[in-house]
Amino acid sequence: MLREGSFLRLWAGTTASGLATWAMPFILGLAVLHDAITPTTLGLVLATRTAGFLVAVPIGGVLADRYSRRAVVLWAGLAAALASPVLAAGVGRSMAVMAAAGMVIGAGQGACRPAFQALTAEVVDPERRQQANAAMTLAVRITTLGGPGLTALLATALDVTALLLGMGLVWLCAALLPPRGKPAPDASDGAAAGFFEEFAEGIREARRHPWFxxxxxALTAVIATGYSATGVVLPMVSRDRYGTEAVLAIATTAYTAGGLLGALVIARWRPRSQGWAALAALSCYGFAPLSLWLPVPAALVVAAYVAAGVGVSLFNVPWFTATQREVEPRLLARVSSLDFMLSYGLAPVGLALIAPAIDAFGPGPVLTVCTAACFLAPAAAALTPTARHFSRR
Known part of the structure; x- marks a missing residue:
């Protein structure tokens, strides 16, 4: 598919947005290491970025259904690109400027996510969307796997300001590269209806699909519990149980490598009951908190993270493909925004609550609850009518 010009441009734009999204916290982390900013500033900027994301996701969904999906990607990417040099200018000078720029960048990130999902459905024909979504996932995993090393290498020759300016250029690529989709619909009816009425229409469409x-x-439960718990507990277990930070680094890399493997598999695999297969794969994330809870060898922790990475990719690709297939096209961006708002939006809430819960109850009970949630939530979702095939038909 990468030989086709329109899809290649879409893939490159999506990959650029993912790279820029990942790069910001890593570059600001380097700024903390170089004493250019404080950890408090880092936390504030990342918090405002998350706030911008959460506010912009539903707005971007409505705008992408009201106007051209390509136009929403363009303006969202340009906003993040223009805010990047402002963020760079605030490093070491103004926390307020950095926080404001971080919010704009988060808003650009949030607005483009549902628009990219809907644009994929416009550019790629239905028979090849699973392969297309697998290619997108593959690009994200490759970026995550190779990005830290590349950024660290660039940091030997460039300072934090230059790296943030480079991030702005990547956002510019995300804005300009994607191809045109279908012509924009007549927006007069939507504009008259108002934002809340239009977003409510997207919610009603989501309710028509019990599997969704x-x-x-299930996805929200896994991210809010399993993902958050492993993010907080893995560094502790690596240090206290195994006496080395290597387990943390290897397990994190193993998760990304597992996601890469899962994307390669799902590009070709078409399970007969794709919904049940996807939910079973999602439940594999439970092996990650389980391995941190039980006193197992380090190799099993790494294996558990590989399984978690594979499972997430085997879920995400059929999930995105089914949403693009089943949801009414004119409402696709709004439904996708609901997906990103809940699944990704609740991750910071889980991270904020896990640490106090561990302090209050200890890691054992918290990991037990998180493991149970990761296994039971997808199982419960599988019992829902229409979940077997991710389809109302």
Whole structure:
């Protein structure tokens, strides 16, 4: 598919947005290491970025259904690109400027996510969307796997300001590279209806698909519990149980490598009951908190993270493909925004609550609850009518 010009441009634009999204916290982390900013400033900027993301996701979904999906990607990417030099200018000078720029960048990130999802459905024909979504996932995993090393290498020759300016150029690529999709619909009716009425229409469309609501609930539960718990507990277990930070680094890399493997598999695999297969794969994330809870050898922790990475990719690709296939096209961006708003939006809430819960109850009970949630939530979703095939038909 990468030989086709329109899809290649879409793939490159999506990859650029993913790279820029990942790069910001890593570059600012380097700024902390170089004493250019404080950890408090880092936390504030990342918090405002998350706030901007959460506010912009539903707005971007409505705008992408009201106007051209390509136009929403363009303006969202340009906003993030223009805010990047402002962020660079604030490093070491103004926390307020950095926080404001971080919010704009987060808004650009949030607005383009549902628009990219809907644009994929416009550019790629239905028979090849699973392969297209697998290619997108593959690009994200490759970026995550190779990005830290590349950024660290660039940091030997460039300072933090230059790296943030480079991030702005990547956002510019995300804005300009994607191809045109279908012509924009007549926006007069939507503009007259108002934002809340239009977003409510997207919610009603989501409710027409029981498999979507059940799958979204399972995904949100896994991210809010398993993902958050492993993010907080893995560094502690690596240090206290195994006496080395190597387990942290290897397990994190193993998760990304597993995601890469899962994307390669799902590009070709078409399970007969794709919904059940995807939910079973999602439940594999439970092996990650389980391995941190039980006193197992380090190799099993790494294996658990590989399984978690594979499982997430085997879920995400059929999930995105089914959403693009089943949801009414004119409402696709709004439904996708609901997906990103809940699944990704609740991750910071989980991270904020896990640490106090561990302090209050200890890591054992918290990991037990998180493991149970990761296994049981997808199983419960699988019992929902229409979940077997991720389809109402």
């Amino acid at each position: 609501l059940a799958g979204l609930g």
